[in-house]
Amino acid sequence: MKSSRLFAWIALAIGATYFLVPLIGTFEFSLRMRRGEYSFDAYQSVFSDMQFRATFGYSMLMGLLTIVFGMLLVVPTAYWVRLRLPQIRPLIEFLTLLPLVIPAIVIVFGYLRLYNSSSFLPLTNSTNGTNLLLMFSYMTLSLPYMYRAVDTAMRSIDVATLTEAAESLGAKWPTILFRCIFPNVMSGVLSGAFITFAIVMGEFTMAALLNRPAFGPYLQFVGANKAYEPSALAIIAFAITWLSMGLLQIVSRFQKTAPVKA
Amino acid sequence: MSFLTLSNIQKSFGPTQVVKDFDMAIEKGEFVSFLGPSGCGKTTVLRMIAGFETPSGGTITIEDRSLADLKPNQRNIGMVFQAYALFPNMTVAENVAFGLKVAGKPKAEIDARVKEMLGLIKLDHLAGRYPYQMSGGQQQRVALARALAPKPQVLLLDEPLSALDAKIRVSLREEIRQIQQQLGITTVFVTHDQEEALSISDRIVVMNAGRADQIGTPADIYNRPATRFVAGFVGxxxxxxxxxxxxxxxxxxxxxxxxxxxxxxxxxxxxxxxxxxxxxxxxxxxxxxxxxxxxxxxxxxxxxxxxxxxxxxxxxxxxxxxxxxxxxxxxxxxxxxxxxxxxxxxxxxxxxx
CATH class of the missing domain: 2.40.50.100 (RNA polymerase II/Efflux pump adaptor protein, barrel-sandwich hybrid domain)
Structure with a gap:
């Protein structure tokens, strides 16, 4: 018993070292911009860069839109699959896993072929059209996480009986979906939302090939041209991810629903 | 004239016929129990009255008005489920108010009705609690109040006591009967527990393999079983x-x-x-x-x-x-x-x- 605890601590220490040492190294390097002393000059330089603000704001907006439209697509889909079409669940699971298997570059080339200026739906003809296409790309990329998170949350409530209870009380579909089901799968929706946000903030391929001013391409640009700022940006990106995960934990802790019944 | 009438009801799932030639006339204010073993079709009949299943044949009417074209949310039929089915994101008061809000009732009326219903089930002091903070018996009483709040014309109870322990089951079934008599609401109760059915029903329908083997008062069913199945199943x-x-x-x-x-x-x-x-x-x-x-x-x-x-x-x-x-x-x-x-x-x- 004692030796197994010791091994557990050793494994934990090795794991922590593997993750923390490069992070500490990066952080330490990001503080070395001023010669001979530690400073936050690199961070100051990043935050005062107009391009940082523009790309960060753009990606934030895209992240929020992706979450909203992703939820509008995924929640009703997962609900209907659970309620009326459980037999097609394996197919939906397979489809939602495809973005993990197909490289982003293949997907974006597919989009460019389908939606270029000479196609039947020339989305790339305008800035807004391209923004829309980028948002749809992000929705596709986040689908495996979003669908699973929502589907798992739906598994923890009796969707069919809650729907019937609401129906017997006179409720129609929008009421059932948004007042009885949606709030009870909020933990899943938020989990999916935070993961989606983290994906959108760091995504490079789609934004670069669609030529949109997103945070991912900016990270790459800074990384290729500056010394200390990329390290500061890496730490900032980590902080955003951790913040998302922390919020996820808080939200799931304050869920008002009962523990899942076996 | 009967209040709720089921005429020649049939129901098949694929090649399997689960309800056969089911006829029943229920009077206004009557408490009728469907009693039978698992898979005898009693819940299917209940779900057809609620509108969650469509009969393969036959008609269901309330006061001579067919329910065939009405969706579950248009039937004004209250239902209590075995698994309580309270909305986990809503408090007790919000759960009870749900049907009234959906019907667009004024706030004052909703508040008064919620208070009245919580008083009826003696849980006014728990109005602000969430379902997960309550026992099974309390949750089922809230589910009953929620179903009764919009003043339904018929109340359906689908094995509401099955998930509760023996003592709570007995006290809650007496409470259900008392509330039913107090409100005079026509009630259909599904159970596989003969003691439950015998103790609270005006009439019992003993179902076997999709058919009603015998319909009668509890005393009739117990003392004069019409078939070998009824004789063996009841008592x-x-x-x-x-x-x-x-x-x-x-x-x-x-x-x-x-x-x-x-x-x-x-x-x-x-x-x-x-x-x-x-x-x-x-x-x-x-x-x-x-x-x-x-x-x-x-x-x-x-x-x-x-x-x-x-x-x-x-x-x-x-x-x-x-x-x-x-x-x-x-x-x-x-x-x-x-x-x-x-x-x-x-x-x-x-x-x-």
């Missing part, structure tokens, strides 16, 4: 093999002992084999009581069941159980002892298949 029953001796005189033999029945032996011929039923509580031990309504047998076992002692005896190859009320001075007959079981002619029923 404990001795099924005794007998042979017709003299149909005109209602005489049959059990083993080598003759008994006289009250019921006529329609179309039976001497020598025909028939089945008779005798409730364990109908017989009692009487010394030296040989005659037309007594059977002599050998005791095979005696089991202590708390308030009663159930003794099993062998009579001409048939095993018959009878109950004796427990008392401190009672000595149950020992195995191997010969005893005489006395009953009245009307206790011995002819069972038809």
């Amino acid at each position: 404990t029953l001795n099924l005794i093999k007998a042979t017709v001796v003299d149909p005109a005189a209602h005489r049959v033999s059990i083993g080598d002992q003759g008994v006289t029945l009250r019921e006529a032996l329609d179309d039976a011929k001497p020598g025909d084999a028939i089945s008779l039923a005798l409730r364990p509580e109908a017989g009692s031990i009487a010394p030296d009581a040989r005659g037309d309504t007594a059977l002599v047998g050998t005791v095979t076992s005696s089991n202590f069941l708390g308030s009663v002692i159930r003794t099993r005896m062998d009579v001409g190859g048939s095993s018959i159980s009878f109950d004796m009320f427990n008392s401190p001075g009672l000595t149950p007959p020992a195995a191997g002892e010969t005893v005489t079981l006395r009953f009245t002619a009307s206790d011995l029923l002819i069972i038809r298949d």
Whole structure:
């Protein structure tokens, strides 16, 4: 018993070292911009860069839109699959896993072929059209996480009986979906939302090939041209991810629903 | 004129017919229980009344108005589910108010009705709690209040007590009956528990393999079971093999002992084999009581069941159980002892298949 605890601590220490040492190294390097002393000059330089603000704001907006439209697509889909079409669940699971298997570059080339200026739906003809296409790309990329998170949350409530209870009380579909089901799968929706946000903030391929001013391409640009700022940006990106995960934990802790019944 | 009428209801799932030729007329304010084993179609009938299943044939009407074209949310039928089905994101008060909000009632009216309903189920002090903060019995009472709040024309209860422990089940079923009588609401209750059905119903429908085997008052169902299935399913029953001796005189033999029945032996011929039923509580031990309504047998076992002692005896190859009320001075007959079981002619029923 004692030796197994010791091994557990050793494994934990090795794991922590593997993750923390490069992070500490990066952080330490990001503080070395001023010669001979530690400073936050690199961070100051990043935050005062107009391009940082523009790309960060753009990606934030895209992240929020992706979450909203992703939820509008995924929640009703997962609900209907659970309620009326459980037999097609394996197919939906397979489809939602495809973005993990197909490289982003293949997907974006597919989009460019389908939606270029000479196609039947020339989305790339305008800035807004391209923004829309980028948002749809992000929705596709986040689908495996979003669908699973929502589907798992739906598994923890009796969707069919809650729907019937609401129906017997006179409720129609929008009421059932948004007042009885949606709030009870909020933990899943938020989990999916935070993961989606983290994906959108760091995504490079789609934004670069669609030529949109997103945070991912900016990270790459800074990384290729500056010394200390990329390290500061890496730490900032980590902080955003951790913040998302922390919020996820808080939200799931304050869920008002009962523990899942076996 | 009946209030809720089910005429020739049929329901099939693929090639399997789960409800067959179901007919039933329920009066306004009546409490009717559908009783039967799992898979007999009782919940399917209930779900067809609620609108969650569509009948393959037949009609369901409330006050002569067909429900066929009405969706579940248009029927004004309240339903309580086995799994409570309270909305986990809403408090008790919000759950009860849900149906009224959906109907667009004014806030003052909703508040008053919620207060009234919570008073009815004696949970006004828990209005602000969430379902997960309550016991199963409390949750089911809230589910009842929620179903009753919009003043439905019919209340459907789908095995509402099955998930609760024995003590709560008894107290809640009495509470349900009391509330039903107080409000005078027409109620259909589905259960597989015969004691529940017998104790709170005006009438019981005993269902077997998709059909209503017998419809009657609890006393009718218990004392005069119409079929072998009803006799076997409701209460404990001795099924005794007998042979017709003299149909005109209602005489049959059990083993080598003759008994006289009250019921006529329609179309039976001497020598025909028939089945008779005798409730364990109908017989009692009487010394030296040989005659037309007594059977002599050998005791095979005696089991202590708390308030009663159930003794099993062998009579001409048939095993018959009878109950004796427990008392401190009672000595149950020992195995191997010969005893005489006395009953009245009307206790011995002819069972038809």
